[in-house]
Amino acid sequence: MSHYKGFLYKWTNYLKGYQKRWFVLQNGLLSYYRNQAEMAHTCRGTINLANAVIHTEDSCTFVISNGGAQSFYLKAVSEVERQKWLTALELAKSEAIRIQEVESDEEEPQPDKNELQKSLRTLNSKLEDLNTCNDLIAKHGSALQKTLSELEQLESPTDAHNKVKAVNERATLFRITSNAMINACSEFYDLAQTNGRRWQRMLQHEHDQRLKLEEMVEQLAKDQVSLENKARKSLHGGNNNHNSGSNPSDDEDFFDALDHQVEDEFKVALPPKPEKLHRRTDSDFSMESFTNEVSSESESEIPISEACVFTAKTNSPKRNQDKLKVRQLTSESLNASGETSNKRVRRKKIPDRPNYSLNLWSIMKNCIGKELSKIPMPVNFSEPLSMLQRITEEFEYADCLHKAAKCDDSAEQLAWVAAFTISAFSTTLQRTGKPFNPLLGETYECDRTDDLGWRNIAEQVSHHPPALAMHTEGKGWTCWQEFTMTSKFRGKYLQIIPLGIAHLVFHKSGNHYTWRKVTTTVHNIIVGKLWVDNHGEMDITNHKNGDKCHLKYSAYSYFSRETPRKVTGVITDITNKPRWVLTGTWDNQMEGAQILHVEESNKGKPVFETGPHKVMWKCRPLPPGADKCYNFTQLAIELNEPEDGVAPTDSRLRPDQRLMEEGKWDESNNCKLLIEEKQRATRRKREQEAEKAANEGRDFPQYQATWFKKDKDPITGNLIHQFNGKYWDCKAKQNWSDCPHIFL
Structure with missing residues (x-):
């Protein structure tokens, strides 16, 4: 829906009012022409949706404005048609914004390994500062707490005066260390925030390179198979044509088909970190x-x-x-x-x-x-x-x-x-x-x-x-x-x-x-x-x-x-x-x-x-x-x-x-x-019998399981197959008369 085209009515001026124009929405740009033939040579106007604002006025009209410099006043033939255009425009706008952000990121140079190592060393240094501040806060905090405890136990006013002075000194040290801790945390946060986006982009770049390598290996494997087949046909094509009187696909009928029932337990472990890619065997x-x-x-x-x-x-x-x-x-x-x-x-x-x-x-x-x-x-x-x-x-x-x-x-x-x-x-x-x-x-x-x-x-x-x-x-x-x-x-x-x-x-x-x-x-x-x-x-x-x-x-x-x-x-x-x-x-x-x-x-x-x-x-x-x-x-x-x-x-x-x-x-x-x-033969025969019964106007019984019967599930209310309780009795008597002959 981000690519859309069709006729809309565009406001031109007070004399002509709304005029029918051909609009084309593509690559985040909305362009218009007087008619479809003009698309080959003359574009009457274009607006970039990445910076545009879209708003509606009534059931059929809407406005697209690009920062006041350019505006399209448009009208659709019906409310349904207007809604289709609005949906396409919103999708195209989102895509244009995303592309713009990606291009902006790509303009910034990728950090090299030396720069990355330097940033890591700086972060490590800031982390050591944080650890030092933490140790000092713990030390001064313990000393302050000890002094306060001693102050509470004193009875003489003279001794109390000296202890209060000691408390003030230790509190000052604790405040200074705390401020240093706050400043170190702020510096560490600023540095991590500054480099975080670049590191994320670098990691994403490595991930994209890995995906490209996978696609390259996939294409190489396809090319190799194609070359093998061509070489094999050129070497043995003549013999195969003389010795085989049937369609080659006749030899392939033994293959299984895979239906919707795919087991939810697969037999492979999660991989370690990606290793060298290889062609599947x-x-x-x-x-x-x-x-x-x-x-x-x-x-x-x-x-x-x-x-x-x-x-x-x-x-x-x-x-x-x-x-x-x-x-x-x-x-x-x-x-x-x-x-x-x-x-x-x-x-x-x-x-x-x-x-x-x-x-x-x-x-x-x-x-x-x-x-x-x-x-x-x-x-x-x-x-x-x-x-x-x-x-x-x-x-x-x-x-x-x-x-x-x-x-x-x-x-x-x-x-x-x-x-x-x-x-x-x-x-x-x-x-x-x-x-x-x-x-x-x-x-x-x-x-x-x-x-x-x-x-x-x-x-x-x-x-x-x-x-x-x-x-x-x-x-x-x-x-x-x-x-x-x-x-x-x-x-x-x-x-x-x-x-x-x-x-x-x-x-x-x-x-x-x-x-x-x-x-x-x-x-x-x-x-x-x-x-x-x-x-x-x-x-x-x-x-x-x-x-x-x-x-x-x-x-x-x-x-x-x-x-x-x-x-x-x-x-x-x-x-x-x-x-x-x-x-x-x-x-x-x-x-x-x-x-x-x-x-x-x-x-x-x-x-x-x-x-x-x-x-x-x-x-x-x-x-x-x-x-x-x-x-x-x-x-x-x-x-x-x-x-x-x-x-x-x-x-x-x-x-x-x-x-x-x-x-x-x-x-x-x-x-x-x-x-x-x-x-397959058994199924074809059953289908033929069912078709014959339908032509004769009589009911044909559906397939019935041998050991299970359809019954209503008391929990969900749906029909499910539930055990009929007969199997183990039949096994004890070795009575298998109800079993179909399905093997050779």
Whole structure:
């Protein structure tokens, strides 16, 4: 809107009155012409909006004045048209003022390093003066106080007269030292204020130079990819044309598409201070956040260069039933004493991640500005877990909920719940792969009642929009949620806003808690070290008694002195009285303390007097060799472990995911192509049946999840998928007749 053009009526004189003129608003300047043809040769007048004043007179007229030297009296054809012009003019004025300030700053020379060092030495000298004055004030103040105390204890008037003289002398010294302190503070303040703007400009200059370097490296990487492709085509173009009778894009169909469901826990740590920039390769690129499959053939796929194409075999990969329907590890094993135990022995490791190179630029160059559903990604950016398993991994620290279930104090219970919600982000620190995107109807069960005290069932209940439902039962508590999200990919960063509300109920107290996850941003998607930040505010509410925990995830800033990944929170009761305080980071640990007393500081902010702090949650270290195994935690290693008796739709039975875990990535890509094509065929068939039913005037039933049903959420009033309670009974009977056949 800062660039605008159109006809307005301009006041000329008392004889002609208002005359129709063509006005053009551009670059902070408002110019006018008699007509549009005059724009090529004659400008009748121009006014700079940076120093102009804009005010209105009635519903259609307004005046633009430039310090009295020049004024435009204008009239629009309607009030609506006048408002459009006023909006454009105000925006253009703000932009002109900003440009003027920037140009003014640029005219001033940048301070060199010698000048900066000199200023720092001067500041250091002033600081030493302040320290000296401080020491003198403390010394003279103590002496004055001592003399006054002695004066109070005297009884003889003669001695009192001598002491009063000593008091006057010490008071004079104290006043002189105080004045020196005030003068030193004033000099230090003036010097810091004088140089502060220049230092800030210098820092901003360095920051801008860094951004320019990033853009240069990005362009160099693009040019290199282009040259590689041209060289490859010139060397092998003839052979490819003779040997290939199909469209090259036929070999690219195995790619995933990314939909709106992008997990809010990304698997990369925040970076240290910027290091040497480098071109992105497969080994340092993380797309763990991208989580949804292509679901229809109508969705566009991004062409990729030959450098990153996997050959898609036309024949279906042979299915090894012994590997795909794997056996559960023996439930009876010898313990250290030689006796048998019913406790299952879990695996400690998975096969190392193979080193497959991939040209990232060939995939990313056409992704900028597109929805995630339009961005296809190969298996190389995945980890051998499904999104259903990844969301289950949030219960790694479910012991926080076990402790919360034993609390009689609702505020303390809420503190444990808050620690649990924060722990869900801890696994986002070092993971470098995205989960497999669940197929519609895919499920995952995790029964860890024997050792961890909880069991979980999750199902992909919708594909457009993508959503999964989850139900978890623990020792004295039940948790459920429907997880979906919205996201945008903007090239350099990806921002994810989770949707859906998580519910948690404790059986003993009846306390019902809800919360919504915070926003996640992935930075340096294309150039530089990839890093993730979880930021925003989260409210955890107890709907039984009104307790609330307000958590703040501080956004990372390059210029901030705040602790990276910092989280703070305060728990209040229904009367808004603070009860507990929480502090820590989402990647390491959280501490909590009960608030004993609240006072108000001079700045109007509350000051909490707390009891002893205690650790509410602490992140466990990764197992040995985790860097070679996708940086999985011990629980993540166990999630995809083969198990008998699960539903035929369970993620552990996905052949493409199992092949990837075994390091057979080419076979996994080919298998994924077949599974994906089967899913599309099923969807096309359903759409055709729905269209036929509509033409015949009859209703066609919507897709129904197997283990979840749509019901009204008592808290929000929205329809959500809630557990129907049938899964564990069907597992006990091994009755899987209601499960769809979604795998090969």
